Amino acid sequence: MNRSIRKVAVLGSGIMGSRIACHFANIGVEVLLLDIVPKDLNDAEKAKGITTDHPAFRNRIVNDSFQATLKATPASLYSPAFASRIKLGNFDDNLADIKNYDWVIEVVVERLDIKRSLYEKVDALRKPGTLITSNTSGIPIHLMAEGRSEDFRKNFAGTHFFNPPRYLRLLEIIPTADTDQGVVDFLMHYGELFLGKTTVLCKDTPGFIANRLGIYALIQTIRVAEEMGLTVDEVDKLTGPVAGRPKSGTYRLSDVVGLDTTVHVANNLYASGEGKDESRDAFVLPEIMQKLFDNKWLGDKTGQGFYKKIKDEKGKSVILALDFKTLEYVPSGKVKFETLEGTKAISDVYKRFGALVAGKDKAGDFYRKTFADVFKYATFRIPEISDEIFRIDQAITAGFGWQYGLFETWDAIGVKNMLAIMESLDLKPAEWVYEMLAGGNEAFYKVENGKRLYYDIPSKSYKRIPGQDSFILLSNLSNNIVWKNAGANLYDIGDGILNLEFKSKMNTMGSEVIEGIQKGISIAEKDFRGLVIGNEAAEAFSAGANLAMLFMYAIEQEFDEINLVISQFQQTMMRARYSSIPVVVAPHTLALGGGCELTLHADKVVAHAETYIGLVEFGVGLIPAGGGTKEMALRCSDMYQAGDPELNILQNAFMNIAQAKVSTSAHEAKAMNYLQEKDQIVLNRSRLIAEAKQAAVDLAENGYTQPKPRFDIKVQGKTGIALFLAGITQMRLANYISDHDAKIAGKLAYVINGGDLSYPQLVSEQYLIDLEREAFLSLCGEKKTLERMQGLLNGGKPPRN
Secondary structure, eight states: OOOOOOEEEEEOOSHHHHHHHHHHHHTTOEEEEEEOOOSSOOHHHHHTTOOTTSHHHHTHHHHHHHHHHHHSSSOSSSSGGGGGGEEEEEHHHHGGGGGGOSEEEEOOOSOHHHHHHHHHHHHHHSOTTOEEEEOOSSSOHHHHTTTOOHHHHHTEEEEEEOSSTTTOOEEEEEEOTTSOHHHHHHHHHHHHHTSOOEEEEOOSOTTTTHHHHHHHHHHHHHHHHHHHTOOHHHHHHHTSGGGTSOTTTTHHHHHHHOHHHHHHHHHHHHHHTTTTOTTGGGGSOOHHHHHHHHHTOOBGGGTBSSEEEEEOTTSOEEEEEEETTTTEEEEOOOOOOHHHHHTTTOOOHHHHHHHHHTOSSHHHHHHHHHHHHHHHHHHHTTTTTOSOHHHHHHHHHHHHOOSSOHHHHHHHHOHHHHHHHHHHTTOOOOHHHHHHHHTTOOOSEEEETTEEEEEETTTTEEEEOTTGGGOOOGGGOGGGEEEEETTEEEEEOSTTEEEEEEOSGGGOBOHHHHHHHHHHHHHHHHHOSEEEEOOOOSSOSBOOBOHHHHHHHHHTTOHHHHHHHHHHHHHHHHHHHSOSSOEEEOOOEEEETHHHHHHHTSSEEEEESSEEEEOOGGGGTOOOTTTHHHHHHHHHHHHHTTTOOHHHHHHHHHHHHHTTOOOSSHHHHHHTTSSOTTSEEESOGGGHHHHHHHHHHHHHHTTOOOOOOOOOEEEOTHHHHHHHHHHHHHHHHTTSSOHHHHHHHHHHHHHHTTSSOSSOEEEOHHHHHHHHHHHHHHHHTOHHHHHHHHHHHTTOOOOOO
16 A cells, blocks of 8 residues: 555644654644543633533643643754644544544553543544554553454554654554554654654564663663662763763653653563563562652652752752662762773773773672673563564664664673673573574674674574665775774765764864865865765764864964964865865754854755754854854845845844854754755654765756855945844843853854944955954953853853753
C-alpha cells in the first residue's frame, strides 16, 4: 500500500499524547488530539454558567492538557505558530472523525481493559487500511489487538516514543504476528525519515529493548552506589558526560522522569520475568528507592526526590542532594576522584572508557562493577529481546542519550580485557561471547570499506548494519582523509564533494580551524566540486571563536595581533561566501558566535531541526566581527526591497544581537533571519551530512557560479543610530542595562547602521566589515569586556535566552 501521512489522530492528551501531537505538528502534519469528557462541572464552570453541553466543559481535559504542554519547558513545538496545526476534541463528540485520518495513535492510560474498549470503537469507525498504533511502554502489543478485525490487526503495531518525543531520538517499532510486513517497513522508514527518529525494530517482550536494559542499568547503578556508600553527587558525576552520558546522570534522570514511572516499569519487569529472566531479582527496588517511593518523594513532579531545590536566605535557588543515611537534604559537595582527574586529558569519550575501568580508586571499582553487570545482562537478552546487538545499542543510545551503546562501550574497553574483569567479579557473560572470541572475532563491530559491520551471533560472522546507505558517518571514513591538522579533518565523501570536520574542543574556531576552512576551499576549488562543513560532535557544531586565544592577546593589549586574527577570520568567512565552488554548512546543536557567522556565509545551510544558533558576542562585551553584524545589515537591506518598514526590520536584527538571543530550533532561526528560505531543515541528525552533500551536488550540477561581493547594502546612517541610541539611553536610565552594555550597544548601533553617514545610502560589504573590526578592537581594550571573557573561561556558560 502506498501510504501518505497527512493527518494523524492522537487518542489521549496526557503528557505523552500532547507531546506526540506536537511533534507531528512540527513536521507539518494536521493533528486531531482527543481525550475523555469530564464527569462533572467544576466550580469555575458553574460560576460561569457553563453547561455540560458546552464545548468548554466537554473539551476541558484536552484543553488543559494541551495548554500545560504549550507552557512546559523544554518546548515541544519548534515554533509556537505550529500549535494551529492541532485540533482539539473529545472521544464522545469527535472520535468518528478518525475516518478521515491516516494514522491513529493511542496514548491513553496504561490499562488493558481501557485500551481494548477504545479499540473496539476505533475498529468500527476507522477506514480500512488506517494505521493504528499504541504508545504503550509495558502492555504486550498482541494482547491489545485480540478480538479486533483482520484489517485492524494487519495495520496495528506498537510505536513507543520516548519522552520528550521532540528531543529523544528513539522510536521503538513493535509488530505482532499479525502485523503486515509492509506496515512494519513503512513505520521504520517514516519514523527515520519524517520524524527524525532512530527507529528500532523490537520484539513484543516486557519493556521492549530500551526500558528493559535502561531501567536495569539505572536500578543496578543505584544498588551498587548504595553498597559502596557513594553520594548522590558522586554517582551523577560518574554517570554523566565523563562516561558519555547526559548531564542528568542517574539520580537527576530519575527525578526528571519521575520515580513512580521508574518503579512502575521495574515492577512490571519483575512481574513478567518469572521463569524467563535469570536476573529477575535485579528489578526488586533498592532500599533507598523504596523509601523515596513510600514517602512520595518522586522527583520534580513532587518537588523533591534525590534532589530538592530551595531558596536560600538571599532568595537564590539552591540545589540540595539527599543524604541516604539521614534522609535529609544537604548542600551538594565537590566531587573528586583520582580516576576522573587522570582522564581529564582524554577528550575522546570512546578512548576514555578503558581508563575509567582501570581506575584504582572507588570510581574505578564503580565502573568495573556497573559495566560488568549490565554487559552480562545484555548478553543474556539475546535472542530474547533482539537477535542483533546493534539494535540493543541503537535503543540505548537513542532512548537514554548515551553516546555509545553497551557493546560499543565494551569494544572501547577491549572485549578480552572486559571479559577478564567480568570473570573476576563472577559476572560471566553468555556463552556466545566466548564462541565469538574462539572464532577469532575480537570485537562486536568493525568497519570495512567505509561501512559498519556487527557480529551476527547465529552465523558467527560479521554483517553490515542495515540502513547505512542513507547516512554518511565520518567516523567510518578514516581512510578517506585528504588533509588534516590538529583542529580539522578534510574527508573525500564521494561524488566530488569534500567534508571539513572540526576537531577542537567544543569545535571552537581557532587558527587550526581557520586554516582548515581555507585549505578545504582551496583543495575543493582545485580538485573537487563542492565543500560541506559538518561534523558528528555530540555537544556543538561550533561554540564560536577560541576565546582563550583572544583573551590572551587582549590582556596583553596586543591589538595588532587581535586585528590580524579578526581580519583573517573575516577573510575566511568571505571566502566561504565567494569561493568558486558551493559551500554548504551543516549546523546542529550549538552554532554560536563564529559558528553562526560561518553558517550565515554559506551558499546553503542544511541544519538539523535541533539547532540553537545565535550571535552571542554581546554576552562577553563584544559585537560580532566575523561578518555577523555585516551580514545582518545585508539581510535587512534585502528585506527593505520588499517594502517593509526599514527601521523596524533593522531593530529586530539589532535586538537579537544585543540580547545575545539564541534560537530554540532551526525553525525559530528562520524567523530570526539566521536561516533563509533557501536553507533546508533535516529532522534526522544521522542524515545531516548526507543531505548536505546532496545539496552541494545539486548546486554544482545546477550550474553554480561564483557570486560577486555586494556593493548595494542599504544602511540607515545617522537616522538609525539616533533612534537606537535613544532606546539605549532609555534602557540605561531605567537600569535595564549597565553602562558597559550601553557602550557595546552603541558600537553595535554604529556598525549595523553603516557608521556616521548623513543619510541612508548604499555601501559595500567590505565597508561594513571594516567598521565591525574597528568596533571590535575598541571593545577588546575595555576592562569590563576582559572581566566577562575571564568569567566565561572560568566556567561560565555562553549566554542563552
